[in-house]
Amino acid sequence: MPPFADPTRGGTISSVQPMPIGMQADKYLTQCAASYEAFAFLYSRTMAEDFCRRALAGYRELLLYDAPAGSMILDVCCGSGQWAREFTQLGYQVTGLDASPAMIRLARETAPNARFLVADARHFHFVKAFSGIFSAFNSLAHASSTEDLLLIFRNVRQALARDATFAFDLSMEEAYVSRWRGRFLFQVDGLTFTLEPTYDRTSRIAQNQISIAGLVDEPAPATAFRIYQHCYSEDEIRNALRLAEFRQVESFDAEDDLGIAGERGRRFFRCR
Numbered sequence: 001m002p003p004f005a006d007p008t009r010g011g012t013i014s015s016v017q018p019m020p021i022g023m024q025a026d027k028y029l030t031q032c033a034a035s036y037e038a039f040a041f042l043y044s045r046t047m048a049e050d051f052c053r054r055a056l057a058g059y060r061e062l063l064l065y066d067a068p069a070g071s072m073i074l075d076v077c078c079g080s081g082q083w084a085r086e087f088t089q090l091g092y093q094v095t096g097l098d099a100s101p102a103m104i105r106l107a108r109e110t111a112p113n114a115r116f117l118v119a120d121a122r123h124f125h126f127v128k129a130f131s132g133i134f135s136a137f138n139s140l141a142h143a144s145s146t147e148d149l150l151l152i153f154r155n156v157r158q159a160l161a162r163d164a165t166f167a168f169d170l171s172m173e174e175a176y177v178s179r180w181r182g183r184f185l186f187q188v189d190g191l192t193f194t195l196e197p198t199y200d201r202t203s204r205i206a207q208n209q210i211s212i213a214g215l216v217d218e219p220a221p222a223t224a225f226r227i228y229q230h231c232y233s234e235d236e237i238r239n240a241l242r243l244a245e246f247r248q249v250e251s252f253d254a255e256d257d258l259g260i261a262g263e264r265g266r267r268f269f270r271c272r
């Protein structure tokens with residue numbers, strides 16, 4: 001991995017439309033966590049495993065190359081614990097935090113040797129504790145505004161040991177426009193869930209419309225809900241990182257630079 005090259009660019013923080021339009025950030029987070037409550041088990045068995053398998057080499061390269069084995073790593077928005085499982089197996093001491101209690105329950109099963117807490121990424125507090133911090137699979141796109149993104153970055157900055165690395169991936173507009181469309185069907189343990197992603201260029205809000213059909217031999221009412229994400233531009237992300245006092249920021253395209261097939265437009269950031 002080449003050394004850091006590109007200092008962050010200047011600018012002031014700009015407010016973007018909260019999501020869904022008009023909803024307050026706390027209410028949005030409550031709704032987001034509630035949606036993941038319903039979805040956690042299915043998410044864990046399908047998309048979480050799949051992305052972790054495909055992106056593991058990328059995160060190892062970006063995050064762990066200078067974090068000594070045995071040191072402490074923080075997973076922000078850890079979901080169902082797949083990353084914690086992989087990194088504890090590599091010998092790291094992993095702490096995961098997530099706003100969804102259902103995700104944290106699953107994470108404790110997935111990675112029994114890691115430590116987990118239910119927490120809002122906008123409000124956690126550690127001081128210089130971690131030799132690496134990361135947030136995987138577009139999780140920070142759940143931040144409902146650039147102000148919230150900045151709150152998270154500041155918490156991360158404070159929690160990082162000196163010279164330690166923060167890595168995360170976020171989808172750029174190119175990815176939302178080209179891939180947030182269609183209808184996808186998954187079946188797990190007799191449950192069927194359908195995912196219908198859409199993206200609105202004007203508001204830059206992406207939605208996953210999710211419906212879960214009941215058990216085949218034990219019918220339960222179908223549930224349907226939406227999970228929202230916001231598309232941030234690279235300039236907005238870099239600007240928030242600069243305001244949070246990250247001085248070195250590099251970004252890499254998932255497909256072109258890190259070789260993760262089918263993921264052009266997802267950018268991985270490595271920051272100090």
Ligand SMILES: C[S@@+](CC[C@H](N)C(=O)[O-])C[C@H]1O[C@@H](n2cnc3c(N)ncnc32)[C@H](O)[C@@H]1O
Nearest residue numbers: 048077078079098099100120121136137139142
């Ligand atoms: C797309 S999932 C990714 C989970 C995990 N990082 C992975 O790679 O599988 C996004 C996660 O972010 C969590 N999340 C969203 N907003 C959050 C917040 N403000 N604080 C903590 N967790 C949050 C959700 O509960 C969910 O588990």
